[in-house]
Amino acid sequence: MLEKIDLKKILFLDIETVPQTYDFNDLDETTAELFNQKTRFQQKDGTSVDEIYEQRAGILAEFGKIVCISVGFVNETNTGKEIRMKSFYHDDEETLLKQFAGLLNDNYNSPYHLLCGHNGKEFDFPYIARRMLIHGLKLPYALDIAGKKPWEVNHLDTLELWKFGDYKHFTSLPLLCHIFKIPTPKDDISGADVARVYYEEKDLERIKVYCEKDVVALIQLFLKMKGDDLVDEGDIIYS
Template sequence: MLSRIQFDKVLFLDIETVPQIYQYQDLDEKGQELFYAKNRFQVNPEKNIEMIYNEKGGILAEFGKIVCISVGMVRETSTGKTIRLKSYAHEDEETLLRQFKKLLEEHYNTTYHVICGHNSKEFDIPYICRRMLINGISLPGILDIAGKKPWEINHLDTLELWKFGDYKAFTSLALLCHVFKIPTPKDDISGADVARVYYEENDLDRIRIYCEKDVIALIQLLLRMRGDALVEEDDISSAN
């Protein structure tokens, strides 16, 4: 399967999300009630609902929002492969989602095009779809997958590729990059810092850079899984 991948048909992506409301106590009464109902079985003496909200408020599409979608394209040249990055980062979620939809409809609009991410079938793609619908945006064809059987969805997921049918454990992108000896620049933030950087530092560009690093790591991982050479740093560029 990996050997048959046509890189000009693949859009690599990663998203960064934050809670729509930064702190649990700032949710309205109905919001607090519904979040508690959804997560009540995780509450225990060591973890109250506020702590759970800090962990999950941004990763639940009903309570979170997307602040950045970074994408990467791989192109074959006479001297090797290149990576081109583009990010859609905006405080207004509807704006960035419409920009992203435009990209998909104009350039990734056939049954041969696929999206690739790490855990994207379980997180990134469903999250984008849900947030588009919540914002009143119709789904582009490549994301119109509701009701399809798993084998009818041909998007690529490096986590799924790594499982080889073993669904007992989650393996992070960072761990796979480590075991495949893929050099990754040291991040000044982690996923747990994104909400703080967004709400307290108002530094969306810092989040964009972090998101783009994950897209680069994702592409390099797929290349290594195929047995291909890594793309050199000088052959990686960003449109932002």
Template sequence: MRLQKMDIEKILFLDIETVPEVYAFSELDEKTADLYTKKTKFFQKDGLTAEDVYERAGVYAEFGKIVCISCGIVQEKNTGKTIRMKSFANHDEHKLLLDFAEMLMAYYNTPNHALCGHNAKEFDFPFIARRMLINGIDIPDILDIAGKKPWEVNLLDTMELWKFGDYKHYTSIALLCHIFNVPTPKDDISGADVARVYYEEDDLERIKVYCEKDVIALIQLFLKFRNEGLVKEENIG
């Protein structure tokens, strides 16, 4: 279905923030450390060790965990479009994922609903599903793509949409927002800071704010892909 014909109110836009399950390589038990060493062998070049590349642990569902899922929806009103936000941020990953799964099963459980993220088919969606399985949580139908035909999978990805069938290049959301003149507020942290803020500062609120800003940028970019105007800042909340 063409983007312009999709009911945007039935799309849940999301982004996740992940961190290593433990902050330092030295905290891993011997077996896990050995498996991480094998998992990251490709990155251990020029004298680097598994400990040197441990900052990558947060991108692997086997060695990382989710600390925040931020979601946004677009509502069409007489006064224009509005964005409504909801975040799941918790030190208890099981509780975070259970709450998120219950929301999906309650409100995003028909063939007309869809999820959307940036590079989400490669990262966010599979990471969430894998961590749900690790935590013993049933995967909501919208995320459970096993056995589904391609046209039955209701997962959208703005990076994939931008590729138009070209599989060669990764394009960051920051670059797309720049070329489409989508405002991206300056923030005091980046993705590389999330683990430090989580473990050293114990500041989930700061991580949540950062994650929500990414979702807002994602929604605005999606609107640009539909050749529609941006949502005004006063209509975001």
């Protein structure tokens, strides 16, 4: 029952990822062969491994990396609610992961705290955890789910909430914002552009802005699902 959830205990988040190298041919021989093996079934329709790498490497934690994690949380004020935003973005993935882990360890480290994402259970949360382990980082409490029972994993997912148990159904965040009449700013890039903006334009700031817009949309969607009013644009605070 969403109305019983304490908003102050939820950390909303989104990540942006890119392939570890911009071009498949820049991979070392072993990594290239392992990617070739992992995607061999996708190649059966005539799509080349280079094309698959461009399309999919960034969403595979073994072959991609995180370049931005944006987070938001909701505060109750005398006049309503406000959203506070923060982003961790860096060319060095280990640095941003350590910074994000510090936030979780310091502020979201109890059974009463929750993480929320759109398709977070299938993508954002496991991706972050896998990349942390690859860098030899200790998993924060909120991501360390090994051995926990399903009801002990405090992860919320707006996609899962919208499915209502229908595991075949996928609905994008932009579509849900549209049908719930949640105003969202027009983006100058999409998820498909992130790798190009990162490697060619070297514009992490632009990626950060794009990521933060998704987190704001995520929070507004959750509020709608909870039956609460939306937060006014003037009450969204960026740090």
